[in-house]
Amino acid sequence: MAKYIIKRVLISIPVLIGVVFVIFFMLNVVPGDPVTLMMGEHIKPDLIEAFRERMGLDDPFIVQFFNYLKNALQGDFGMSYKLKREVSDLIFQAFPQTVKLTLSAAMVAWLIGIPSGIIAAVKQNTLIDRGFMTFSLMGVSMPVFWAGLLMQYVFAYKLGWLPVTGYKTWQSFIMPSIVLGWSSAGTIARLTRSNLLEIMKNDFIRTARAKGLRETTVVVGHALKNAMLPVVTMMAIQVSSLLGGAVMTESIFGIPGLGRVAVSAIGDRDMPLLQGTIIFTTMLIIAGNLIADLMYSVLDPRIRCE
Amino acid sequence: MSEQQNNAELLKITDLKTHFFTHKGVVPAVDGVTLEIPKRQIVGVVGESGCGKSVTAMSILQLISRPGRIVSGSIRLDGKELVGAGIDEIRELRGNKISVIFQEPMTSLNPVYTVGRQVSEAITTHQQVSKQEAKQRVIDIFKAVGIPEAEKRFKAYPHQLSGGLRQRVMIGMAMVCRPQLLIADEPTTALDVTIEAQILHLMKQLESDFGTSIMLITHNLGVVAEVCDYVYVMYAGKIMEQANIFDLFDHTGHPYTKGLLQSIPKPMAEKQRLYNIKGMVPNLLRLPKGCRFCPRCEFAMQECHEHEPELYDAGNQHLVRCFLYKNGGEPA
Known part of the structure; x- marks a missing residue:
C-alpha cells in the first residue's frame, strides 16, 4: 500500500x-x-x-x-503585481475558506446524493424515485449563480434565517455549501441509483438473497459496496468541479477564498497570482484523485493486490 | 395419496403456475407443474434452455424477480405451505432448510468480500453463534467439500480462486446449515468435465452423509444418469415425462425425451451427423394448440394438434404426457 x-x-x-x-x-x-x-x-x-x-x-x-x-x-510563486504581496501568502490566506466551502459542499453532496440514490433505486419507478430524480435533475441543471441568488432571496432576504453573505460564522456557510453541493449531489444520486440497479441484477445478489438475508442487508451490505466503485471515481472528478464551482459561489456569497482571488487576479491581469492559484488548485485536484484511487483499492480487493 | 407416502415426501409441488407479465404478454414459464422430491433422494429436472426448470426451482424459494410471479398452485415443504407465506417465513428457509447452488460460480460470489465472510454470513443469518464458531464451521465445511488449505482460503477473495474452487465454496455455503433440500441449478455447466465429475461425486456424497435431498436441474442427461434417482423431463413449462432413472433410459416414453437422448454425442459410435430435435422451443407467448411438442414431433397425430395430452400412466411411477400412452403401458 x-x-x-x-x-x-x-x-x-x-x-x-x-x-x-x-x-x-x-x-x-x-x-x-x-x-x-x-x-x-x-x-x-x-x-x-x-x-x-x-x-x-x-x-x-x-x-x-x-x-x-x-x-x-521552493515555495516561491513570486509577488502579486497588483497587491504587492507574496503570492503564497495570499493563497494560504484564502485557502482555508475554500477548503471549508468545498468540504462542506462535498458533505452535502454525499450525505444527500448517496442515500437518495439508494432510495430511488430501491423504489425504482415509483413516485419517490421520480421525486428524487427530479430534485437531482434540478441540482444538475441549475447554475450555481441562479440557485445562489434564489436562495439568498428566499432564506436571507424574505425569511431572514441566514446571512446573505459573509464567512465569519458557520451559518454563513450553509447556503453556499448547499448551492455548491446540490449539483454534485444530483450527479452522485443519479450515478448511485443507476449503478445500484445494475449491480442488483448480478448473480451474487441472488446468492445473497438465497442465503436468507434481509433485503436491506442485500442492498446495503452486498450491492452498495460494489455500486460505490464508480461513484468514488466520480467524487474525485467532482473535486475539480467543486473547486471550479467554488469560484462562482465564493463571488456570490462574498467568501474570500481561492476562487475570488483567482477572479480578481484575472481582472487585474495579475499573472503571478493567477498562476499560483491555478497551480495550487491543480495540486488539490491531483490530491483528490489520489485519495479516490486509494479509496478504490480499499473498496475493491481485485485492485488491491496488483 | 395415503398419509404414509406423504411422510416420505420432503417437497411437494402441485399444479404450480409461475408466469411473467411482460409488456408483450403473459409468459407461462411454469404452467402447471406437479413434482415431488422424496427424502434422501436426488431428483433430476431436465430440459432445454427456457423450458422452465430454473423458474420452477426458484419459485420454491420465491427468488422470482419481477415481472414474474407465482400465479397459483401449492408448494409444500414437509407439509407446510410456502405459496402465500410471508417473506420473513421464506427468508427463514433460504440458505437454512433449502439452499441453492447456481450455475455460474464465477459471478455468484460477491467480488468485494472474502469467501469465508460470505459463507459465515449464511450461518450467522440463521443461527446465534459467535464469530469464532462460525469461522470454525466454515473451515470445517470447506474441508468437507474438498477445498485444500481451508484456513488460508477462508481469507481469499473470489477472484483468487478457480471456477471449481468457487463452485466448492458455493456448495459449502449451501451445505453449511445442513439443509433438508439442496437445489442445484446447473451446478456443473460452467465447469470442465474433470471438475464436473468431482462436483457430482461430492454432491452424491453430501446426500449420503447429510441426508439432504437434492433437486438437480440440468440439460445434461449424462449428469442425470450419473447421480439421479428419479427424473422429470420438462418442455415449455410442463412436465412431459417422469420416471425413475432406469425406466427413463431403458423404457423411454416421450418422443421429446427420446430426442434428448439421441442428441447426446456418442464418441464410440460410427461417425455420423449428430442428431438434433428439429425445430425450436416454441415461443411461450404463442404456444401451439394441442400438444406443445407436436410441431417438432415425429409421431404427431391429428389428435396431438387438437388437444393437449395429460400425463398418462405407463406403470411403475412412470408418467408420460403423450397420446401414445393413452391406454397405459406400451405405446399404442
Whole structure:
C-alpha cells in the first residue's frame, strides 16, 4: 500500500510540471502588459524597459519558465503585481475558506446524493424515485449563480434565517455549501441509483438473497459496496468541479477564498497570482484523485493486490 | 395419496403456475407443474434452455424477480405451505432448510468480500453463534467439500480462486446449515468435465452423509444418469415425462425425451451427423394448440394438434404426457 502511494505521488510530479508549463505558456500569450498594469499608463518608456529587465521579463520564454519552476519548487510563486504581496501568502490566506466551502459542499453532496440514490433505486419507478430524480435533475441543471441568488432571496432576504453573505460564522456557510453541493449531489444520486440497479441484477445478489438475508442487508451490505466503485471515481472528478464551482459561489456569497482571488487576479491581469492559484488548485485536484484511487483499492480487493 | 407416502415426501409441488407479465404478454414459464422430491433422494429436472426448470426451482424459494410471479398452485415443504407465506417465513428457509447452488460460480460470489465472510454470513443469518464458531464451521465445511488449505482460503477473495474452487465454496455455503433440500441449478455447466465429475461425486456424497435431498436441474442427461434417482423431463413449462432413472433410459416414453437422448454425442459410435430435435422451443407467448411438442414431433397425430395430452400412466411411477400412452403401458 505504501509503495502504491509513493508511486502515485511520484507519477503526479510530471503531471504537475506539465500543468505549470501549459498555464505559464497560456498566460504568456494572453494580451496585456503586466508592467504597464503595475506602473500605470503614463510612465516613461525607458523606466518601463529597466523594470522589465529587472523582473526578467525580457528573458526568452523557456528561461522564464525554468526560473519560475525553480522558485515555485521552493515555495516561491513570486509577488502579486497588483497587491504587492507574496503570492503564497495570499493563497494560504484564502485557502482555508475554500477548503471549508468545498468540504462542506462535498458533505452535502454525499450525505444527500448517496442515500437518495439508494432510495430511488430501491423504489425504482415509483413516485419517490421520480421525486428524487427530479430534485437531482434540478441540482444538475441549475447554475450555481441562479440557485445562489434564489436562495439568498428566499432564506436571507424574505425569511431572514441566514446571512446573505459573509464567512465569519458557520451559518454563513450553509447556503453556499448547499448551492455548491446540490449539483454534485444530483450527479452522485443519479450515478448511485443507476449503478445500484445494475449491480442488483448480478448473480451474487441472488446468492445473497438465497442465503436468507434481509433485503436491506442485500442492498446495503452486498450491492452498495460494489455500486460505490464508480461513484468514488466520480467524487474525485467532482473535486475539480467543486473547486471550479467554488469560484462562482465564493463571488456570490462574498467568501474570500481561492476562487475570488483567482477572479480578481484575472481582472487585474495579475499573472503571478493567477498562476499560483491555478497551480495550487491543480495540486488539490491531483490530491483528490489520489485519495479516490486509494479509496478504490480499499473498496475493491481485485485492485488491491496488483 | 395415503398419509404414509406423504411422510416420505420432503417437497411437494402441485399444479404450480409461475408466469411473467411482460409488456408483450403473459409468459407461462411454469404452467402447471406437479413434482415431488422424496427424502434422501436426488431428483433430476431436465430440459432445454427456457423450458422452465430454473423458474420452477426458484419459485420454491420465491427468488422470482419481477415481472414474474407465482400465479397459483401449492408448494409444500414437509407439509407446510410456502405459496402465500410471508417473506420473513421464506427468508427463514433460504440458505437454512433449502439452499441453492447456481450455475455460474464465477459471478455468484460477491467480488468485494472474502469467501469465508460470505459463507459465515449464511450461518450467522440463521443461527446465534459467535464469530469464532462460525469461522470454525466454515473451515470445517470447506474441508468437507474438498477445498485444500481451508484456513488460508477462508481469507481469499473470489477472484483468487478457480471456477471449481468457487463452485466448492458455493456448495459449502449451501451445505453449511445442513439443509433438508439442496437445489442445484446447473451446478456443473460452467465447469470442465474433470471438475464436473468431482462436483457430482461430492454432491452424491453430501446426500449420503447429510441426508439432504437434492433437486438437480440440468440439460445434461449424462449428469442425470450419473447421480439421479428419479427424473422429470420438462418442455415449455410442463412436465412431459417422469420416471425413475432406469425406466427413463431403458423404457423411454416421450418422443421429446427420446430426442434428448439421441442428441447426446456418442464418441464410440460410427461417425455420423449428430442428431438434433428439429425445430425450436416454441415461443411461450404463442404456444401451439394441442400438444406443445407436436410441431417438432415425429409421431404427431391429428389428435396431438387438437388437444393437449395429460400425463398418462405407463406403470411403475412412470408418467408420460403423450397420446401414445393413452391406454397405459406400451405405446399404442
